[in-house]
Amino acid sequence: MLGHRRVYIVPSRLGLYFGGTLAILLVGSINYALSLGFALTFLLAGMGIAAMVQTTRNLARLSVRAGRSEPVFAGDAARFRLGLANAGDFDRPEILVRHLGSGAQLTVDVAAAASAEALLAVPAPRRGWLPLGRVMLETRFPVGLFRAWSTVEPDSRCLVYPRPETSALPPLAPSARAGGARAHAQGSDDFSGLRAYQPADSPRHVAWKSVARSDTQHARSDDMLTKQFAGDALAELWLDLGDLPASLGLEQRLSRLAGWVLAAERAGVLYGLRLPGTGIEPGRGEAHRAACLEALALYQAT
């Protein structure tokens, strides 16, 4: 949480025009010896001073709290939540929150003695931790003559999973837990995994559900997966970085693993993950999926 920060203030472009207008009014008042002209000019100048103070106040002592951000896949936008807490008994309208790194911005109003949430969508191009970085709060309230700003660097980061690559699941691997039972020859009794659709596959075996989940309107044949069936329901799927050809490059292999994790989760099989130096025992469910993806996101080649 960030509390008292330095607030900077400069006249906006409109403020410069305002200054020019005042100068003309003043010269006119002097030239025509208009007492009320002076009074009007000075009243407006006083308004400018009051506006400067009020613009500064709109940001002063506004505290910024970084909230949780849900993990996203590389290529999507990370959504950072920022809580703007106003402890004052006045409202703070029109606060522009701008992410300096990406230029993402939005305007929020913070009511008196209340908090408001700003949801910043920051592009996440690469896997790993994405720190939020510097965020600028800016306001021109109440009259737009001044621009006050302040920068904060909330301690907030978002986990970015590798971009999932859609490809056929590897065949089921022998399971340690299954007590040495081997995968049967492929049949059509028990579901054992998914592979990429081939034109000869029976439409009955297409994983229509996963087609429906994919966001594209027109399911193309290379998006489609064909269910593979095996005789053993307890079969486990090991997703191993080492199984993928090194020629693909680390990032692409991690992407493929991430795609497999998603596919395996959708297919409902038990799956485990093996990375050099670490491994996750086979399992299933949201938490397991998240653990696997996190391991992939944070994997560092030694």
Added chain:
Amino acid sequence: MNEAQAVLPGQRPLAWREFALLLAGLLIVAAPHALRAPWWLVLLTLVLYCWRGAALWNPSLLPSRWTLIVIVALGTAGIGLEYRAIFGRTPGVILLLLFSGLKLLESRHQRDAAAVVFLTWFLAITNFLYTQSIPTAIGMCAAVATSIAALVSCAAPRRAPRANLRTAWLLLGQAVPAALVLFLLFPRVQGPLWGLPQDAAAGMTGLSDTMTPGSLSQLSLSDAIAFRADFKGEMPGRRSLYWRGPVLWEFDGRTWRLGYPGLAELVAPTTGTRIEYAVLLEPHNRNWLFALERAASLPERARYLDDGQIISLTPVRARLRYEIASAIEAEPNPAETHRALERARRLPPGFNPRARALAEGWRAASADDAEVLARAIEHFRRERLQYTTEPPLLGRDSVDEFLYDTRQGFCEHFSSAFVFLLRAAGVPARVVTGYLGGELNPVDGTFTVRQSDAHAWSEVFIGGRGWIRVDPTALSAPGRVDLGLARAVAAGDALPLLMRPELEWLRSLRYNWEAMTHQWNLLVLGYNPERQRELLSMLGIKDAAWLELASTLVAVMGVFILGLFAWMLRRAVRPDPVQKSWNQFCRKLGAKGVARSPHEGPRDYSERAARRLPAADEPIRRIAALYIALRYGRGQTPAEVVELRRMVRELSVG
């Protein structure tokens, strides 16, 4: 990414609420100008305003750039034709009026509104070129308030309108002290900085440098104030209230004109009663300053002319206050140059044969100038010429017609005829114009002289004595001097409304209003470089130079801004009473050796404390439970907050 593509405030389209505020401001500042503008331009501007209003509902009505350019061209050409100028004062203001309509029509987004607001301010200040009265000031303040509300509304369009209005009021309220300081301390420079447009003084009324039959009677129908005087001590009697102005020497048969007086040293009269007074002169765009006859001192930046006129170095274009002394009923100065006396006898040949014959008869029958004068005075007394504000029109021989045919005239007819007769008899004489009398305001004791008090009288040079004042009007209509214009003219003659005797209640209302206006003129409108110097020397800053003034101003403004900051931020962080009580609770337990470690939540901490301090375990648990409920629970009632504070205060841990 939708949330991130928020529209910035200035780029939102203008909504009806901002439009209404902008329009209200414009209407207020444009209304007084509408009376001065040609009717077609007022109509055009109103059409432009309404056009923009209609476009709120149907944005396709917004005009194209070309349409606007055509309107600008036509409007400017129309103004050029109407006034034969674009750069004079009034054409300029009218042009600004037209542009206000165009700019409003052109405004599509909220950021454009600022330009309309700036135009509103320009139009507001141009109103002061014509009048700086209290009602105008109030009107323009209202316009400024409305325009600031429009700016706020554009800066925070999603906010409740009521809250925006409050912000606008707060801005204005905070602007007032700053404006006051700036008004008093901002280094004033005496204008003008450059030449004023030719028509800068249009609409200022007052005496002219010429006098033709009918010129003063026109002026006398005006209720406008010429100047006010504040007497220090006793006021002179009514018969002495001759306020001397331009002295007219040259006569061409119809028109009297100024002479060619030179600068002279003012020699204060040693005789007469000396009185001192201050005059607050309304601008009349001429150089004359008015003083009771005869002046005994000169104001600053003024000069004395050898025919007794007092002139200011620059035309009086702003209300001018000066202090002056006069000697009432002083003996005239017997010295005069030969050339001036020659000039004071000159008449154009071939005018007014009957008057000439009359004057030559006086000359032949008199031993000296004094006797001629006595005959002339006697003639005017006897003839009983009628005094009227509605004199009949006169032909070529104006003096003859007045004396013998119409026998009705206003003071300019009387003085013109009198001086003509004396000159025709070879006696040096001249016409003096100015004001006679005035009116005492019983509310504040100021003496008000109006244009309707304008008067013309004569001065005659008698060898050995000097220039002697003779008021031929008073000879025929003595009431003019003693009773004032209203009682002196025949019933049924046109009179300024407020001079009519039957409207007594209206007059008392006017006395109060004028007393207020006088203070306004003195304190607000009359605040000029000299008054600023006086104020500063009262504050202990003697002979303040420009730099000193500026640094004083900067210091005062700095203190003001800091004070404003402190005041505005005083409640930026409101101490949370619940948190305060909890902190006190933690301090109390901490004093007993059970300090809260940073990672400890209230539940764990109170549990640990309750176990360590069994004597007070029950209140500790209750306080913690209440704190948790208030802090993280369902919200709080004031009674509960008070209860927590009481419990913490009464907690005794042995």
